[in-house]
Amino acid sequence: MTTTDNPYNPDTEPDLYASYAAATGEQPKSRVKLVRLSDVKRERIDWLWEGYIARGKLHVIDGDPGLGKSTATADLAARITTGKPWPDGQPGCIPAGVVLLSAEDGLGDTIRPRLEAAGADLDRVVALTGITSWDEEAGELYERMPALPGDIGRIRAAVEQVGAALVIIDPLMAYLGGDVNSHRDQDVRRALAPLAKMAEETGAAIDLIRHNNKGGGNNALYRGGGSIGIIGAARLGFTFARDPEDEHRVIVACTKANITSIPQSLAYRLVDSPEHGCARVEWHDGPVGYSAADLLAASHESADDRDDRNDAAAWLRAYLMDNGGEADALTVYKAGEKAGISRDSLKRAKKRAGVKAEKGGFDAGWMWRFDDEGSTEGSTKGAKSAPPQGLLPSLPSVLPSEDPTRCDRCGGPVWLGSGKCQGACP
CATH class of the missing domain: 1.10.10 (Arc Repressor Mutant, subunit A)
Known part of the structure; x- marks a missing residue:
């Protein structure tokens, strides 16, 4: 195979189309769009929460019912609307809006109390509850649920109206259009590709929440309901699962990261908020030493x-x-x-x-x-403000660790399944 020094020149495109017309006697019905990469402006990922939530990207959250996924996302929404620090201690974002699509919880008795318990600025949160359409046969207006991909333009309008930095779709399956087979990869990609484009154009992060399927398997990527194309379309994916050592604690572990290294796993508990009549999230102080593979193995x-x-x-x-x-x-x-x-x-x-x-x-x-202080070997006191994996500074030398959940070289947490350090050890 030979190569030639023939760099792409967009100025020659008209000549190509003219040559096609001369050879075939007809004008081309379609044209190829080429973008020379040297003309593309280099950009960095715009993080809302570095390592965990990226502006303009799709994220998937998987987990069994009853783990508090919706309560946890309400906590994240509250932090976005107020600019409060993130659960790992990273500085919060500039306060922004949030758009909610929730098919399972009531606005007055569940969603608002959760947001209030989390300290949200309710003026910055809007719920997209329905679409009013005209029924030509009945000759009257009716209300229906938003559907993907048909109503992405309407979701975009809501994002732009409140300056939303986050859109939560809970659960995803309830908002897929009637002609979308959630188990068919082609259908799913057809529904999510324009959603991803809308996210990129508006800069809003999209959280798609799924329930786990009933199947087993050894790969956490396959535990979420529907086609593998759903997690395939996401740039970051997370699984929520009970702590194998503490049934009252939930671990949040990354299952997929296309735009960064795997971030550290976090944990939370659901605690009662009597004044609001609901539960709220209380985050564990620092990262925990469980990977998604560890949680899947523990479930078996x-x-x-x-x-x-x-x-x-x-x-x-x-x-x-x-x-x-x-x-x-x-x-x-x-x-x-x-x-x-x-x-x-x-x-x-x-x-x-x-x-x-x-x-x-x-x-x-x-x-x-x-342990008189009641801490556990998976905790890392003082690590609350540690940046995500891959962004950690070099750590000082410490005594080797005999603890199986701690790195022998730096003393930081390890992934329990592999024993590999979560930090910056070579």
Whole structure:
């Protein structure tokens, strides 16, 4: 195969079309649009929340019902309308509007209370509840739900009216038009491509919320309902799942990142807000050491595996109580082996048992003791303002970590499934 030095020159296009007409005797019915990349202005991703929410991009949020996905997105909407800092401590954005499309919750008894509990500026939030159309056969007006892709122009009008930085579509499946088969890749891409274009042109981020399907599988990308084309159209995807060690806590882990490195996983709890008659989100202080793969593996864990972990945690608590609340790690391992509990099982049981590992001194070994502060080994105090993975500064040298959820080199959190550092270690 030979190559020639023939750079594209847009000035020659008329000559090409004239040659086509001369050769065929007819004018071309279509024309190819070419863009020379040297003429394209280089741009950076415009982040609302760096690493997590990008302006002008589609995002997909997957999770089972009952995890508080809608409550969490209401919290994010409140931060956008007020400019409050993001859950990981990053500075908030310039206050902007939010457009909500919610098919499952009432405005007065659910959505407004959630937003108020989160501290939102309600004047900046609008709900697109319906489209009024004319029924020619009946000769009267009727109201219907917005549908994708037919009503994207109307969604755009709402975005422009309130200066929205975020559009939440909850759930996506309720807003796909009647002629869109959510399990057919071609239909889904036909519906979402113009939505992505609208996002790019307006600068609004789009959050598409889905419920998980009932299938299993080993890849978190396939857990969301509908065609794989849905997550394929998104630039960032996240899964919400219960913490395998704490049923009252929800982990938010990234499943896909096309425009950045995988951001750190976060966690929250739903707490009661009696004055508003609803729940609100309380974010965990700092990133947590679970990846989407970890959460998927935990969901497939057998009852026997859970019983083994509970037994190991119970033994560890009893052993430390019998030894004044602390013991060196090597002694714990030896005692555990005599009791039929492996070293790996004990390491995994520490968090459930409320035990932490601390270095006794430069020349001393690791000590296991009860965590008086109530923190867990997956927490990282002081990391609240840490930027996303890939943007972390170089970390100072620290003592190696014996903790399986901490990096041996830098002491930061690791992905539990692979043991790889979430930070900037080479």
